[in-house]
Amino acid sequence: MDNQLYMSSSPHVHSGETTQDIMRAVIYALLPACVLSIYYFGLEALLVLLLCTAGCLTTEAVCCVLSKRAMTLSDGSAAITGILLALNLPASSPWWLALFGSIIAVTIGKQVFGGLGHNPFNPALVARVVLLISFPVQMTSWTSPTPLGHGLDALTAATPLGEMKTSVMLTGQLPASAHSGFSDYLIGNMAGSIGEVSALAVLLGGLYLLKKKVITWEIPASYLGSVILFGGMFWLIDSQRYPDPLFHLLTGGLLLGAFFMATDMVTTPITRSGMLIFGVGCGVITVLIRLFGGYPEGVSFAILLMNGATPLIDRYTRPKVFGRNPYHNINQTPAQEN
Amino acid sequence: MNQKTFVGGVHPADSKHDSDTKPIEACPLPEQLIIPLSQHIGAPAEALVKAGDLVFKGQTIAKASAFVSVPIHASTSGQVIAVEPRLHPCGKMLPAIVIEADGEDHWDPSLEGIDPAQWTGDELRQRISDAGIVGMGGATFPTHVKLSPPEDKLIDTLMINGVECEPYLTADHRLMLEQSDKIMDGIDILRRVLGVKHTIVGIESNKPDAIACMAKAGANHGIQVQALEVKYPQGAEKQLIDALLGREVPSAGLPMDIGVVVQNVATAAAVSDAIRLGRPLVERVVTISGPAVAEAKNLRVRIGTPLSFLVQQCGGNKYEVSKIIMGGPMMGQSQLSLDAPAVRGTSGLLLFGEKDLAKIEAGPCIRCGRCVGACPLHLLPATIASYATLGMFDEAEAHSALDCMECGCCTYICPATRPLVQTLRHAKGGILAKRRRS
Ligand code: SF4
Ligand code: SF4
Numbered sequence: 001m002d003n004q005l006y007m008s009s010s011p012h013v014h015s016g017e018t019t020q021d022i023m024r025a026v027i028y029a030l031l032p033a034c035v036l037s038i039y040y041f042g043l044e045a046l047l048v049l050l051l052c053t054a055g056c057l058t059t060e061a062v063c064c065v066l067s068k069r070a071m072t073l074s075d076g077s078a079a080i081t082g083i084l085l086a087l088n089l090p091a092s093s094p095w096w097l098a099l100f101g102s103i104i105a106v107t108i109g110k111q112v113f114g115g116l117g118h119n120p121f122n123p124a125l126v127a128r129v130v131l132l133i134s135f136p137v138q139m140t141s142w143t144s145p146t147p148l149g150h151g152l153d154a155l156t157a158a159t160p161l162g163e164m165k166t167s168v169m170l171t172g173q174l175p176a177s178a179h180s181g182f183s184d185y186l187i188g189n190m191a192g193s194i195g196e197v198s199a200l201a202v203l204l205g206g207l208y209l210l211k212k213k214v215i216t217w218e219i220p221a222s223y224l225g226s227v228i229l230f231g232g233m234f235w236l237i238d239s240q241r242y243p244d245p246l247f248h249l250l251t252g253g254l255l256l257g258a259f260f261m262a263t264d265m266v267t268t269p270i271t272r273s274g275m276l277i278f279g280v281g282c283g284v285i286t287v288l289i290r291l292f293g294g295y296p297e298g299v300s301f302a303i304l305l306m307n308g309a310t311p312l313i314d315r316y317t318r319p320k321v322f323g324r325n326p327y328h329n330i331n332q333t334p335a336q337e338n
Numbered sequence: 339m340n341q342k343t344f345v346g347g348v349h350p351a352d353s354k355h356d357s358d359t360k361p362i363e364a365c366p367l368p369e370q371l372i373i374p375l376s377q378h379i380g381a382p383a384e385a386l387v388k389a390g391d392l393v394f395k396g397q398t399i400a401k402a403s404a405f406v407s408v409p410i411h412a413s414t415s416g417q418v419i420a421v422e423p424r425l426h427p428c429g430k431m432l433p434a435i436v437i438e439a440d441g442e443d444h445w446d447p448s449l450e451g452i453d454p455a456q457w458t459g460d461e462l463r464q465r466i467s468d469a470g471i472v473g474m475g476g477a478t479f480p481t482h483v484k485l486s487p488p489e490d491k492l493i494d495t496l497m498i499n500g501v502e503c504e505p506y507l508t509a510d511h512r513l514m515l516e517q518s519d520k521i522m523d524g525i526d527i528l529r530r531v532l533g534v535k536h537t538i539v540g541i542e543s544n545k546p547d548a549i550a551c552m553a554k555a556g557a558n559h560g561i562q563v564q565a566l567e568v569k570y571p572q573g574a575e576k577q578l579i580d581a582l583l584g585r586e587v588p589s590a591g592l593p594m595d596i597g598v599v600v601q602n603v604a605t606a607a608a609v610s611d612a613i614r615l616g617r618p619l620v621e622r623v624v625t626i627s628g629p630a631v632a633e634a635k636n637l638r639v640r641i642g643t644p645l646s647f648l649v650q651q652c653g654g655n656k657y658e659v660s661k662i663i664m665g666g667p668m669m670g671q672s673q674l675s676l677d678a679p680a681v682r683g684t685s686g687l688l689l690f691g692e693k694d695l696a697k698i699e700a701g702p703c704i705r706c707g708r709c710v711g712a713c714p715l716h717l718l719p720a721t722i723a724s725y726a727t728l729g730m731f732d733e734a735e736a737h738s739a740l741d742c743m744e745c746g747c748c749t750y751i752c753p754a755t756r757p758l759v760q761t762l763r764h765a766k767g768g769i770l771a772k773r774r775r776s
Contacts, residue, residue, distance in 0.1 A: 006660055006695065007429075007674065009760055011746030012667040013350055013505065019701050019753045075701060117702035117754075216707075265706040270720060272711065314721075321738045322576065322715040323589035 019116075022265075023076025025214045029205035030083050030260065036201040037194040040145030041091035045194045048098050049086040055102025056082030063111040077116045081105050084124035087195020087256060088300070089131075092143050097135060101127040121307045122264045125300045132300075142191040159192045160185065160251040161296040164243060173240050185250035192252065199250045206259030215263040218275035219282075223258040224249065226283025234291060242291060254286065257299035267307040274310075274317035281306045341543050343567035344577040346714040348747045350505050350570055350668065352544055356634035357627045358508040362516055364638045365624075365651055367439050371413055371642030372424050372679040373399070374434040378478040380406035385435055391418045394446035396618050398468075399435050408470040408480045412437055413620035413640035415444040427664045427671060427678045434679070437642070449616040459531040462613060466531070469612035470619045470682075475499055475510075475573065475602035476665055478683040481609070484601070485531050487594045496534045497582060497593075498525055500541040500548065500603040501566060501573030504666025507686045509623040510603050512636045514541070514548040517607055518555035524606030526559060527613050532599060538582050539563045539603070542572055570668055571745045575600045577714050589741050624680055626652045628688035630659050639680050646676035648687055661690040668746050701754040709748035709758055715741050719748035719758045726765035731772055734765040742766065 037045040060078035064071050072078070085105050089098060108130070109123025110116065132139045142159050158166065167175035185199055195202065209215045227248050234242035248254065262268065262282050269278050282302045289298025376382035383400035393399055393412040400410040416439040423431040454462055467482035487493050498521075502510040514521065525537060539556060541549045543565040553563040566572050566581055576587045578600060585596045593600050601609075604622065611617045620641055627634035632653030639648060645662070649655060662673040665685055680687070709719040717738055725733040739762060748758040 004660070005662060005672070005674065007672045008661075009763070010665075010667075010669045010671070010744075011750045011759070012661065012663055012670065012672065012690075012695075013750060014696050014698070014755060015348065015350070015751050015753075016696065017751075017753050018698055018755065019704055022704070022706065022753055115702065117704050216711075265704050268705075270705050270707040270710050270718065272707075275707075318718060318737070319710070319716040321589060321717060321741055322580075323586050323591065323741065324738075 020074065020076055022214050023080055025209060025212050026080050026260070027076065027083065029208045029214075030080070030087070030195075032201040032204045033087060033195045033198060033256070034083065036198045037087070037091070040197055041143070041194060044091040044143075045086075047095070048089055048091060048093050048194060049083065051095055051098035052086035052089070052102050053079055053082035055099045056085065056106050059103050059106035060111070063106065063115075067111070069115065072115060075116055077110075078106060081109070081123045084195075084260060085127050088124060088128045088193050088253065090139065090142050091194050092138075092141055094138060097131060097138050101131050104130050117266055119266060120310070121304055122261050122267050125261060125304050125307075128300050129304065142193075144191045145197060159196075159296065160190050160247070161290060164247075165296040168241060174243055185247075190251065195256050196251075196253045199255050202255040202259060206255065209259065209263070215259070216272070216275070218272055219262050219268060219279040220258045222276045222279025223262050223282045223286075224254070226280045227254060227287055230284050231287045231290075234287070248287065248290070252290070252297045253299040257282070257286075257303055261299075262303050262306070267310060269310050269313045269317060271314065271317045271319055273319070274313045277313050277317065278306050278310065281309065341565050341567045342540075342581040343569055343572065344580045344714060346712055346716065346747070347569040347571060347577070348712050348750050349568070350750065352568065353505045353627075354508050354511070354544070357506070357625050357636055358511055358545075360508075360512070360634065360636050362509075362512050362623050362636045362638050365640070365643060365648065367414055367441065367443060367640070368643050368647040369439055370419075370644070371416075371437045371439065371640060372434050372644060373410060373413065373437065373642035374424070374426050374432055374679065374681060375400050375410060376426070376432055377410065377641070377681040377683065378408050378472040378480055380404060380408075380480055380483075382433070383407060383410045385421050385433070387418045387421070387435060389418055389420050392416070393418060393437060394444050396446040396449050396620055398618075402467070406480055406483055408472055408482075409468060409618075410435070411470055411618040411620050413642050414439045415442050416440040425674065425678045427673060427681055427684070429671070429674050445617070449618075451614045451616040454527045454530060454613050459533060462527060462531050466609055466612055468618070469608070471605060471608050471612055472619070472682050473602055474604035474608060474622060474682065474685070476669070476683050476685050481601065481605055484594075484599055485528070487532075487599070491594045492597055493532050493534050493594060493599055494536060494597040495583060495599075496525070496529055496532055496537045497578060497598055497600045498537065498539040498561075498603055498606060499573055499575075499578055499600055500539055500545075500552065501578060502545070503542060503568075503570045503573040504668055504670070504686070505570075506627045506688055507625045507666050508627075509625045509636055509685055511545050511548050513604055513607060513623055514545070514552050518551045520610045521552070521603050521606045522555045522559050522561065523614065524608070524610035525561060527609050528599075528601055528606060534599070535560070537561045540566050540572075540578050540582050542566050542568045544568045570747065571714060574714065574743060574745060576743070589738070619682060622680075622682060622684065624648065624684050625686040626688075627686065628663070628690050629694045630655045630657055630689040630691040632656050639684070641682055642679045644677060644679050645673065645687055648680065649676060649689065655689055657691045659689045660692040661695055663688040663690070668750065669744070698755045700756050703752075703754055703756055706753060708751045708753065712747040712751045714745060714747060715743060717742060719762065720756075722765060723756065723758045723761040726761045726768065729768075731765060731768040735769045739765045740769060
């Protein structure tokens with residue numbers, strides 16, 4: 001037994017869950033939304049998904065080579081950024097838009113800060129907002145879904161949130177569709193970005209992540225909860241002008257944002273109470289932008305703004321250290337046991 | 339079963355099944371015993387013997403050198419062949435008394451048991467101190483010190499730790515099954531010394547047989563047994579008290595500050611032996627386990643038995659050993675070699691092969707917050723570690739780095755496999771060094 005013995009300080013065991021495992025689980029969780037989007041938007045969606053993923057992976061590899069760092073493709077984070085970016089784009093995105101977005105996401109969104117773990121903002125959302133500002137036309141030409149085999153020519157259409165914004169601006173009233181289309185919203189039969197279309201598929205992925213304990217409940221629950229409460233408040237005030245909470249919940253990118261982007265660990269608070277504050281902040285900002293802002297959808301902006309506030313939130317939500325509670329010596333307050 | 343617990347912690351696989359059904363066996367007498375003078379927290383003992391002296395089993399061979407110190411006894415009869423530095427489980431060469439066994443294993447005839455009911459608390463405490471009894475859960479803090487609270491500290495609860503939350507270890511489990519009456523007797527003596535009635539025994543719920551056995555034995559003594567959720571570090575004093583009483587030991591304070599004294603079950607059994615039989619602490623139960631050991635066992639081991647001898651008793655190793663751990667895998671110490679002896683704090687000896695060791699390269703912190711959720715003291719391990727890495731010890735201290743009890747939960751759980759507790763130890767060292775300088 002005189003072979004080399006490993007000497008190390010404790011602990012000598014590990015939970016076995018690694019960063020790769022977490023990233024892999026997130027990719028699995030995104031699959032239902034990907035599959036459904038291909039069902040609805042056909043090859044166009046598949047192409048955007050492939051372009052973005054390949055674009056992000058390539059950019060990451062190039063960055064690693066240029067900055068002479070170890071190759072980080074295997075950590076899985078670049079692939080997730082690619083998929084999330086694709087899910088945030090319209091199915092009709094031209095190829096160059098997808099590639100340009102990927103390069104922005106990985107370089108400006110992540111690598112300039114030093115790579116995984118150091119970026120303050122969610123890379124996919126950074127890219128989405130850059131694209132939205134630079135190419136507003138391409139970024140807002142939504143097509144309505146045409147399930148495979150149900151006809152080939154996609155029609156341009158407004159998203160439910162876009163329709164709402166236009167209608168409220170023109171008439172001061174919600175459009176008729178805002179009162180009806182829930183079953184369509186649920187299964188994804190509405191216009192929107194690739195990943196927004198099915199609430200159900202996104203929810204499934206989100207629940208998988210919760211079940212596998214990859215993410216914790218705090219952010220999705222406080223985000224969705226505050227949208228329901230805050231959005232619901234306006235609806236109670238004027239149900240002709242403001243949509244009901246279910247509409248808020250099922251349309252646009254809310255579920256995708258709440259389960260997959262607001263839970264991006266790197267860019268969100270590290271403490272439990274910080275996560276709750278983060279979620280509530282996202283919810284309030286999302287509702288405000290949707291109802292009163294210049295853009296129909298506010299999820300991306302809300303999450304990015306709260307990403308920016310994360311260092312501050314972390315600073316003010318330090319948990320109370322064990323043993324620092326004003327608990328008393330039994331000599332002051334005799335303990336009542338049995 | 340109503341199970342109590344604390345906030346935080348982790349759930350490592352308990353890996354106890356290889357040894358938890360194995361009754362405690364007496365480990366045979368080795369040819370030589372290496373008995374270090376430092377086997378406890380506090381000042382090392384001072385040797386009273388020299389090479390050539392003949393000793394009885396149980397004879398005091400080194401005396402306590404301070405209040406926080408304990409004497410050391412010969413764990414068999416024979417001849418002292420050397421008093422010299424030997425490999426200590428801590429990895430250093432430290433003074434030890436080496437005894438060549440005569441094979442007779444003769445107890446010192448002057449050792450006599452007493453009936454605790456006839457003696458005062460102070461006298462009993464002195465006997466416990468003379469018997470060299472220390473906390474046997476692994477911390478090895480001299481028991482008589484814990485039993486000597488200052489006048490102004492009122493103690494209302496004696497807590498008995500039967501948690502054994504470290505994976506693999508089953509020594510306390512077996513002891514509770516096989517010697518519950520002796521443990522109860524020891525508890526009665528401890529209560530007498532402290533003048534405390536209220537006693538709770540905490541046991542993790544993965545040992546239902548031990549809970550049942552202890553509850554039965556405790557019923558006649560008015561001792562309550564409480565099941566605890568299986569979670570590491572449930573057996574850490576602060577977490578145990580929090581779970582059982584809902585009291586928080588103040589930061590940098592001691593359990594006695596909130597009226598509690600905690601003793602381990604094996605310590606209670608040792609106290610009973612010391613008083614009733616007059617026998618000092620010369621042996622303890624050690625779990626020898628780990629995937630690379632041929633047969634996992636719980637052995638009653640004389641203090642000073644070389645680790646290699648223990649492995650032989652278990653049929654040797656199944657395959658090449660790459661890591662030897664004394665204690666449990668969460669807080670135990672890796673060993674340089676099997677030449678080191680078993681000491682009073684040796685609760686386990688674990689052997690691992692190359693394939694049993696997960697070696698994953700550390701990646702960047704992904705701020706997942708898992709370390710924050712796992713820290714039983716509610717610290718921010720990731721934040722403190724990043725300050726420490728940058729040498730910013732003042733910030734680390736402001737984030738309560740000194741409170742860290744080095745339980746290792748943060749490192750265990752970190753998906754980026756960052757060496758968090760290791761960095762925290764470094765930070766604590768840095769902070770203390772800075773304090774000394776100023
Ligand atoms: S080792 Fe220290 S910082 Fe890490 S979990 Fe334990 S107490 Fe917290
Ligand atoms: S567990 Fe590791 S990766 Fe997660 S926040 Fe803590 S240090 Fe960072």
